Amino acid sequence: MTKALDRPPVRSAGVSALRRSVRFDVRLVGLAGVLVLLCVIGLITRPETFLTQDNLSTMLRLAAAIGVVSVGMTFVIIAGGIDLSVGSIVALSSVWMTTLATQSYGPVVMVLCALLVGLGCGLINGALVSYGKVVPFITTLAMMASARGLAERLSGRQTQVVTETGFTDFFRASVLGIPVLVIMLALVFAVGWIVLNRTTFGRRTYAIGGNAEAARLSGINVKLHTALVYGISGLCCGIAAIMVVARTTSGASTNGLFYELDAIAAVVIGGTLLSGGRGSLIGTLIGVLIFTVLNSIFTQNNLDTDIQNIAKGAIIVGAVLLQHTTARRRKRKPPARTDPDPQPTNTNGSQS
Numbered sequence: 456m457t458k459a460l461d462r463p464p465v466r467s468a469g470v471s472a473l474r475r476s477v478r479f480d481v482r483l484v485g486l487a488g489v490l491v492l493l494c495v496i497g498l499i500t501r502p503e504t505f506l507t508q509d510n511l512s513t514m515l516r517l518a519a520a521i522g523v524v525s526v527g528m529t530f531v532i533i534a535g536g537i538d539l540s541v542g543s544i545v546a547l548s549s550v551w552m553t554t555l556a557t558q559s560y561g562p563v564v565m566v567l568c569a570l571l572v573g574l575g576c577g578l579i580n581g582a583l584v585s586y587g588k589v590v591p592f593i594t595t596l597a598m599m600a601s602a603r604g605l606a607e608r609l610s611g612r613q614t615q616v617v618t619e620t621g622f623t624d625f626f627r628a629s630v631l632g633i634p635v636l637v638i639m640l641a642l643v644f645a646v647g648w649i650v651l652n653r654t655t656f657g658r659r660t661y662a663i664g665g666n667a668e669a670a671r672l673s674g675i676n677v678k679l680h681t682a683l684v685y686g687i688s689g690l691c692c693g694i695a696a697i698m699v700v701a702r703t704t705s706g707a708s709t710n711g712l713f714y715e716l717d718a719i720a721a722v723v724i725g726g727t728l729l730s731g732g733r734g735s736l737i738g739t740l741i742g743v744l745i746f747t748v749l750n751s752i753f754t755q756n757n758l759d760t761d762i763q764n765i766a767k768g769a770i771i772v773g774a775v776l777l778q779h780t781t782a783r784r785r786k787r788k789p790p791a792r793t794d795p796d797p798q799p800t801n802t803n804g805s806q807s
Contacts, residue, residue, distance in 0.1 A: 535731030577689015664731025
């Protein structure tokens with residue numbers, strides 16, 4: 456007669472998901488802590504100006520454009536890609552929407568022009584990556600050079616001033632004390648979060664970034680989806696171009712300089728893996744705010760821009776090294792047994 460043994464408890468998928476969400480929340484709390492620490496530093500170094508309404512409004516306005524670009528970059532990186540052309544697409548969109556021919560049709564046409572130019576450039580990137588089998592780095596690098604060159608060609612290397620007062624009156628206004636640009640940033644982040652976390656499109660984006668071949672075998676049209684992801688990035692660049700033109704009341708081929716650096720930095724700091732498959736728009740938003748506050752601290756303390764760029768580069772390298780360290784630790788950790796099946800034993804304790 457054998458002695459029955461109690462089976463050990465099985466770890467459910469719900470418990471694992473809960474633990475993953477707890478770790479995720481801890482990362483967000485850590486990022487929020489860094490943001491608060493930077494705010495404290497800014498308050499200590501410039502107590503008379505840092506937390507004033509004018510400075511806070513300025514920081515949010517400056518964060519709006521790069522924040523929208525970072526939304527599109529988050530989608531691309533989660534899907535396992537990269538987009539180095541975002542700054543040039545912003546420049547091209549801003550120039551195209553501020554030509555005299557475009558402005559003569561009114562503010563609605565100006566906005567549509569910026570959106571269509573950004574979307575078109577993004578879809579070209581996506582088509583070359585998906586159907587042309589060109590490496591994303593090379594594709595977006597070529598678009599970065601081409602879009603910037605086309606912007607210089609259209610503008611004649613001249614700054615194009617916005618003469619359409621209806622455009623500036625609307626986008627430079629405030630609603631209940633909140634700038635329209637900040638409201639636009641909030642709306643883009645909200646829509647992006649819903650798409651990424653509550654739709655099939657978002658789940659497929661994570662799946663493609665995690666394992667593109669497995670996603671293809673599961674029935675996902677990887678090529679089309681990847682092209683659409685780059686289209687989203689381009690569309691966000693078009694929205695950012697509208698914000699830049701509204702803030703500066705001009706379009707120029709120099710707009711969007713180093714936006715690709717700022718966007719990638721914000722996305723990586725926010726916890727999105729450069730290898731794809733994991734990321735968060737909430738983390739990206741905190742990353743954008745961290746760099747915005749950091750830039751404000753540097754500016755108010757009269758530090759040179761080269762020091763700001765060095766700090767950004769160091770932060771990016773540190774975030775990537777932290778990601779690699781975390782990934783290596785997870786690989787070394789032995790997988791947990793989820794459904795153990797022990798051998799039955801005889802009454803004398805030996806295996807049957």
